[in-house]
Amino acid sequence: MMVKKYNRILLKLSGEALMGAQKFGQDPETISRICSDIKEVREAGYEICVVVGGGNICRGAEISKMGIERASADYMGMLGTVINALAIQSILESMGVYTRVQSAIPMTTICEPLIRRRAIRHMEKGRVVIFASGTGNPYFTTDSGAALRAAEMHCDAIIKGTQIDGVYSADPKLDKSATRYDRISYKDVINNDLAVMDIAAITLARENKIPILVFNLHEKGALLEVLKGKGTFTIIE
Template sequence: MPDAPKFRRVLIKLSGEGLMGDREYGLDGVTLSRIAGEIRSVVDHGVQVCLVIGGGNIFRGVSGASKGMERTSADYMGMLATVINSLAMQNALERVGLQTRVQSAIPMAMICEPYIRRRAIRHMEKGRVVIFAAGTGNPFFTTDTAAALRAVEMNCDVLVKATQVDGVYSADPHKVKDAVRYDRLTFMDVLANELQVMDATAIALCRENDLPILVFNLHEGGAFAKVVAGDGRFTIIEEGN
């Protein structure tokens, strides 16, 4: 890590698509291993880490519903996809020597723990990485909202959102050549301008609880450690003065 960590406890939100690597679907072992190494470098410096992972690389509830599937069933399928990703990430983290626990909002006693807030906090205090699976356990809520909720419940210092670009832009920079990149935004900036960072429910929850959000590029080597130290390229979203 470039400098001493700026944050004591962080939640990192990973998209399911971020685990695909160059694939069009599913999981890429090399990508999982690289992300696990990034997390290991942060944990080694005494930072307590927890994760929420999306399921879009396997199944996305909203897109399933748009194709005629009943929304509640589609969302539950999406939650199960996040459990698959969480177990894959758990395996990758343990291969690099970290102790982990997966806690699911939908009880699955044979494969992981149920979500219990105090137990999760205790795991992190012991240096374990906790992966929160199955979203909030409720349909109609995204994994972005789940990440904001768990970050608040865990008393995290910051929510770190890993994306495909190095911060928040006015439009998708892969599609819009002159998209503007922001170094700093307020929660109201994000909501008023409908910036595609996280859904409005997640942004509102972070705003209500004064939880800053850092957005950085998942694919830049060492970026997670730099962000946790307050360095590197990222966009910070926090309450305005």
């Protein structure tokens, strides 16, 4: 599939993607493989930033059902994203990749506060910037955080790593007749209620004309292949 030449990209990782075959927490082998792909993309000349979720540790919407007030539950989820960001940072730097973690909730002892111009400068210098804490606000997902950071950083595209190789009309694991799309519009994703990213994220990407490329995160080397227009993926634009 032909894609535009991108220079600066944002990679969206779910917390669940870091679990590997586990049911909770972080799988070091899986994180190392993902970091290896990020390093490969950086060495190919792309500027890259990452937004990571925290669902492998704490999902606010779920734990609020236990009786914890929703805003507090969401803040707990944001802390999970910081744990994941620090893990990714550590493994990337063990591979020789310079990184910075910026958190929307200030935690100056362990990472930088979110400063837009500083983050852009880090990427210009070849560093990978990892954004934690989503938007920094309860009731918003890290998908919305990814779209927001992509717009703030003037990214050319959002690369969404998932468990499957693109966008389908239904969950292909449950519905064998589900149709896979090579290309689909933001409008059709919203109108058909396709579970790719939440509506706020899709709307923000559409307003800022940022394409979203959806691919299977678990195929080694797939990230760079997608950026070259190879492999299997879906473009939302």
